[in-house]
Amino acid sequence: MHHTHTHKRIPSREHHDWNIVERIAIVDNQEPLVAVPNESRLKQEPIYFKNQVPHAINLCAARASVIEKLREATTQLPEHLGIVVxxxxxxxxxxxxxxxQIGDVIKQTYPHLSADEQKAMLKQFVAPVGPDFxxxxxxxxxxxxxxxxxxTGAYLDMGSDFDEPTDKSFTTAYENQPEHVAHxxxxxxxxAMLSVGFTNITSEWWHYDYGNQLWAHYSGRDYAVYGAAEQL
Incomplete structure (x- = not known):
């Protein structure tokens, strides 16, 4: 059993600057995309398809090594828990x-912010879109x-909804509230995720990276091993 994990703090980190991240070199190792399996401790629920986001596919797929690392991460959890992608x-x-969609939510939730402030907030929660990005x-x-x-199959209470564009989604949001179950x-x-080689972004407790530019940035690597994977 690995209950010792719960006693370790989640360190505070600077939020990344996309301009720096996108300059990191990519040497793609050409690993294939593989569907996330549905096993006893690792499952997928394609939430964007379920929520009818335009163009979303009814499948979660990731690079082959990412699937292996997810399996490995499940072995680092207490025995009654699993990971859902x-x-x-x-x-x-x-x-x-x-x-x-999230831009619209931010506009509705934070009408007092200027357009520039709303854009800056969006960048914390959704990666930019661009032809070369x-x-x-x-x-x-x-x-x-x-x-x-x-x-029970129930998802654990993590203290904010997935994709919720608020401060509660920051990974360390509950570090000083040990009484909250999300802590x-x-x-x-x-x-569990970091012990097998993933990195996390500061603004999203749910988002983990391996092999890409964000992972290279947060783990101090010189280059990424995954570039764009165009289709399944």
Missing amino acids: LDAWRSREVQQALQD VSPHLTGGSVDVTLFDLN ANRRTLYH
Whole structure:
């Protein structure tokens, strides 16, 4: 059992600058995209398809090594928990649709912010879209994950909704609230994922990377091993 994880803090980190991240070299190792399996401790639920996001596909797929690392991460969890993948590889079309949707949510939720402030907030929660920009999910190296209880199938309370554009979504949001169930749950997920080589972005407790430019940035690598994976 690996309960020691829950005692370790999630470190605070600077939020990345996309302009720096996108300059990191990519040497694509040409690993194929593979569907996330449905096993006892690792499952997929394609949430964007379920929520009828335009162009979303009814499948979560990631690079082969990412699938292996997810399996490995499940072995680092308490025995009654598993990992569910909500989204992984994502086309440019879906990325644009998400930008539009979450941009609208931010406009409605934060009407007092200027257009520039709203744009800056959107950048924290959704990677930019551009013809030459390799967004993390386009590589098949990003996974959006949460924990579920093997006995009930229920997702654990992580203290904010997936894709919720608020401060509560920042990975360390509950670090100083040990009485909240999300405090331990986020630590459990974070340490299991980092122990097998994933990196996390500061603004999203659910988002983990391996092999792509964000991973290279957060882990201090010289180059990424996954570039754009155009289609399944």
